[in-house]
Amino acid sequence: xxxxxxxxxxxxxxxxxxxxxxxxxxxxxxxxxxxxxxxxxxxxxxxxxxxxxxxxxxxxxxxxxxxxxxxxxxxxxxxxxxxxxxxxxxxxxxxxxxxxxxxxxxxxxxxxxxxxxxxxxxxxxxxxxxxxxxxxxxxxxxxxxxxxxxxxxxxxxxxxxxxxxxxxxxxxxxxxxxxxxxxxxxxxxxxxxxxxxxxxxxxxxx
Amino acid sequence: xxxxxxxxxxxxxxxxxxxxxxxxxxxxxxxxxxxxxxxxxxxxxxxxxxxxxxxxxxxxxxxxxxxxxxxxxxxxxxxxxxxxxxxxxxxxxxxxxxxxxxxxxxxxxxxxxxxxxxxxxxxxxxxxxxxxxxxxxxxxxxxxxxxxxxxxxxxxxxxxxxxxxxxxxxxxxxxxxxxxxxxxxxxxxxxxxxxxxxxxxxxxxxxxxxxxxxxxxxxxxxxxxxxxxxxxxxxxxxxxxxxxxxxxxxxxxxxxxxxxxxxxxxxxxxxxxxxxxxxxxxxxxxxxxxxxxxxxxxxxxxxxxxxxxxxxxxxxxxxxxxxxxxxxxxxxxxxxxxxxxxxxxxxxxxxxxxxxxxxxxxxxxxxxxxxxxxxxxxxxxxxxxxxxxxxxxxxxxxxxxxxxxxxxxxxxxxxxxxxxxxxxxxxxxxxxxxxxxxxxxxxxxxxxxxxxxxxxxxxxxxxxxxxxxxxxxxxxxxxxxxxxxxxxxxxxxxxxxxxxxxxxxxxxxxxxxxxxxxxxxxxxxxxxxx
Numbered sequence: 001x002x003x004x005x006x007x008x009x010x011x012x013x014x015x016x017x018x019x020x021x022x023x024x025x026x027x028x029x030x031x032x033x034x035x036x037x038x039x040x041x042x043x044x045x046x047x048x049x050x051x052x053x054x055x056x057x058x059x060x061x062x063x064x065x066x067x068x069x070x071x072x073x074x075x076x077x078x079x080x081x082x083x084x085x086x087x088x089x090x091x092x093x094x095x096x097x098x099x100x101x102x103x104x105x106x107x108x109x110x111x112x113x114x115x116x117x118x119x120x121x122x123x124x125x126x127x128x129x130x131x132x133x134x135x136x137x138x139x140x141x142x143x144x145x146x147x148x149x150x151x152x153x154x155x156x157x158x159x160x161x162x163x164x165x166x167x168x169x170x171x172x173x174x175x176x177x178x179x180x181x182x183x184x185x186x187x188x189x190x191x192x193x194x195x196x197x198x199x200x201x202x203x204x205x206x
Numbered sequence: 207x208x209x210x211x212x213x214x215x216x217x218x219x220x221x222x223x224x225x226x227x228x229x230x231x232x233x234x235x236x237x238x239x240x241x242x243x244x245x246x247x248x249x250x251x252x253x254x255x256x257x258x259x260x261x262x263x264x265x266x267x268x269x270x271x272x273x274x275x276x277x278x279x280x281x282x283x284x285x286x287x288x289x290x291x292x293x294x295x296x297x298x299x300x301x302x303x304x305x306x307x308x309x310x311x312x313x314x315x316x317x318x319x320x321x322x323x324x325x326x327x328x329x330x331x332x333x334x335x336x337x338x339x340x341x342x343x344x345x346x347x348x349x350x351x352x353x354x355x356x357x358x359x360x361x362x363x364x365x366x367x368x369x370x371x372x373x374x375x376x377x378x379x380x381x382x383x384x385x386x387x388x389x390x391x392x393x394x395x396x397x398x399x400x401x402x403x404x405x406x407x408x409x410x411x412x413x414x415x416x417x418x419x420x421x422x423x424x425x426x427x428x429x430x431x432x433x434x435x436x437x438x439x440x441x442x443x444x445x446x447x448x449x450x451x452x453x454x455x456x457x458x459x460x461x462x463x464x465x466x467x468x469x470x471x472x473x474x475x476x477x478x479x480x481x482x483x484x485x486x487x488x489x490x491x492x493x494x495x496x497x498x499x500x501x502x503x504x505x506x507x508x509x510x511x512x513x514x515x516x517x518x519x520x521x522x523x524x525x526x527x528x529x530x531x532x533x534x535x536x537x538x539x540x541x542x543x544x545x546x547x548x549x550x551x552x553x554x555x556x557x558x559x560x561x562x563x564x565x566x567x568x569x570x571x572x573x574x575x576x577x578x579x580x581x582x583x584x585x586x587x588x589x590x591x592x593x594x595x596x597x598x599x600x601x602x603x604x605x606x607x608x609x610x611x612x613x614x615x616x617x618x619x620x621x622x623x624x625x626x627x628x629x630x631x632x633x634x635x636x637x638x639x640x641x642x643x644x645x646x647x648x649x650x651x652x653x654x655x656x657x658x659x660x661x662x663x664x665x666x667x668x669x670x671x672x673x674x675x676x677x678x679x680x681x682x683x684x685x686x687x688x689x690x691x692x693x694x695x696x697x698x699x700x701x702x703x704x705x706x707x708x709x710x711x712x713x714x715x716x717x718x719x720x721x722x723x724x725x726x727x728x729x730x731x732x733x734x735x736x
Contacts, residue, residue: 164636
């Protein structure tokens with residue numbers, strides 16, 4: 001069946017995701033060249049070494065790379081506008097959909113909550129114990145002492161892992177709970193008991 | 207020839223004996239343990255070799271340290287893992303119609319119908335035989351070609367040519383590894399740029415840190431690579447399993463029990479497919495960036511075209527399983543050809559071999575390794591010898607050892623792992639996330655590693671969803687420091703000639719080829735990556 005005119009136009013219309021990809025990286029590389037590098041690279045494009053010879057400085061390679069990226073991005077942008085490719089068979093392919101973004105938000109929320117609990121729970125428990133007069137030590141003194149060193153890791157790790165499992169399965173299963181507990185026990189055995197000079201999260205921070 | 211033999215013998219001795227001359231079990235045990243774990247990992251849907259290599263490396267470094275003696279046990283384990291995981295992927299594909307990796311999809315085409323006919327164990331035996339044949343053949347090609355290629359490269363390439371060769375490799379990977387070559391090249395350059403954060407070569411202090419003090423020592427390399435490769439994939443897998451929970455594909459368990467013995471006539475029947483696919487897999491593997499999926503597809507397709515009964519493919523015939531498994535396993539050895547001869551990793555498993563080598567001991571990979579320096583013992587000084595070459599031959603010995611274990615006990619172990627293939631991705635992926643975060647925290651000693659791994663995970667997720675291959679990004683990230691040294695060195699050596707890369711005809715040819723590859727790859731019709 002012959003394609004209608006709007007159909008044909010749609011098939012060769014510039015893909016906003018192709019244009020966006022080029023535009024974002026072009027803007028990023030120009031920002032790097034004119035704002036980031038001048039502010040954040042102390043050595044220049046060239047520098048004079050100890051024997052008075054001029055040689056490439058710390059900015060030399062980053063500037064070459066960022067310029068190359070800018071050039072490639074400009075080509076990508078131009079091709080996306082001037083020579084659009086027919087879309088892939090799968091409509092969801094090659095783009096971030098609203099469903100992907102919703103997934104990212106939930107994923108990041110669950111992970112960030114788990115990590116926040118992991119980071120703060122141990123110090124919070126010790127702070128409460130101090131407030132109630134049960135202990136006079138600070139968390140940094142107890143960060144290598146059981147059970148304090150495990151509190152944040154176990155509770156935060158449990159919440160994060162089980163949260164993700166429950167979300168992706170749509171239900172809570174006893175098997176999942178047991179698996180997470182066993183994995184946490186194994187991780188503690190390997191990273192805390194068997195390996196020396198290694199700290200579980202978040203104990204190296206305190 | 208005598209000198210070559212001397213180095214080979216020293217390489218073998220390095221694996222089996224301590225410097226004091228006592229027999230050393232450790233490398234042998236590590237190869238065995240790596241292989242078994244690799245087979246188990248491959249048999250678990252959602253896990254794969256690079257995954258396990260990434261998680262094992264920090265643990266191995268803690269256990270064995272970073273001195274020269276630690277290198278062979280660590281490499282032995284990683285090589286075993288790499289080989290085992292390729293083999294293990296056949297288990298879920300054949301028994302549960304669940305391809306853990308894209309290349310295993312081809313194994314399901316005939317493997318699962320064989321299982322339905324009650325010939326699941328036989329299909330696993332065929333997969334094992336074909337896989338070890340392909341792998342062994344590929345290793346032989348590696349042993350023979352890598353030294354020759356390296357000597358050739360070392361004799362004709364100087365700094366500008368080596369720099370141009372890295373650019374050509376990146377362009378080739380961008381062209382073949384994904385759907386959009388130009389975007390692939392762009393993310394390759396982006397990876398190179400990000401790899402420079404926190405580094406300095408002229409002593410003015412760390413650059414590009416955005417004022418974050420913790421980045422002053424540079425981005426934690428393994429956290430960044432783990433983020434893109436592993437966490438990006440975890441993001442995708444969790445999203446997919448959340449989406450698929452209502453539309454699960456149920457594998458059928460066959461009540462039929464067929465003839466599951468593998469006899470000589472059966473083996474003779476599949477030998478042509480094994481031979482052809484081993485050759486195809488090796489050729490594909492030797493080119494950086496082309497993965498096991500293309501090898502398996504080509505192997506299966508060629509076997510079907512050469513068959514007198516192509517219509518039987520897909521109905522559960524041994525030839526189909528053999529063609530796929532021999533092809534995808536033959537990639538693993540040949541993929542080390544660019545690593546050993548050029549120092550350029552061609553796939554993700556090779557990335558972790560390079561990371562291990564760079565983190566442990568003084569050994570470095572690249573064409574310089576294969577310098578056959580005359581061995582001389584000087585009184586009161588010691589022995590003049592190319593230690594790197596000895597380690598290279600020790601690495602080859604470890605690969606042979608892994609193949610021997612694979613031939614002898616790999617098949618038995620493989621057939622006992624059906625239970626692992628039932629572990630759901632929805633549980634496995636969050637567990638992998640927890641272990642990865644714990645491992646990077648412990649390795650890099652701070653939450654900065656967790657932020658880095660999550661940030662790069664997000665980058666990996668976005669690139670995958672945008673259908674842009676992540677391989678050029680990872681390879682660019684890994685090779686950036688070397689390319690910077692080559693470009694700076696080449697520029698200085700040319701006396702400050704800004705066009706030094708274009709003055710060498712060979713470098714010019716490499717750069718021209720890089721542009722042409724991108725140009726022609728960009729003109730091909732759009733397809734789905736994978």
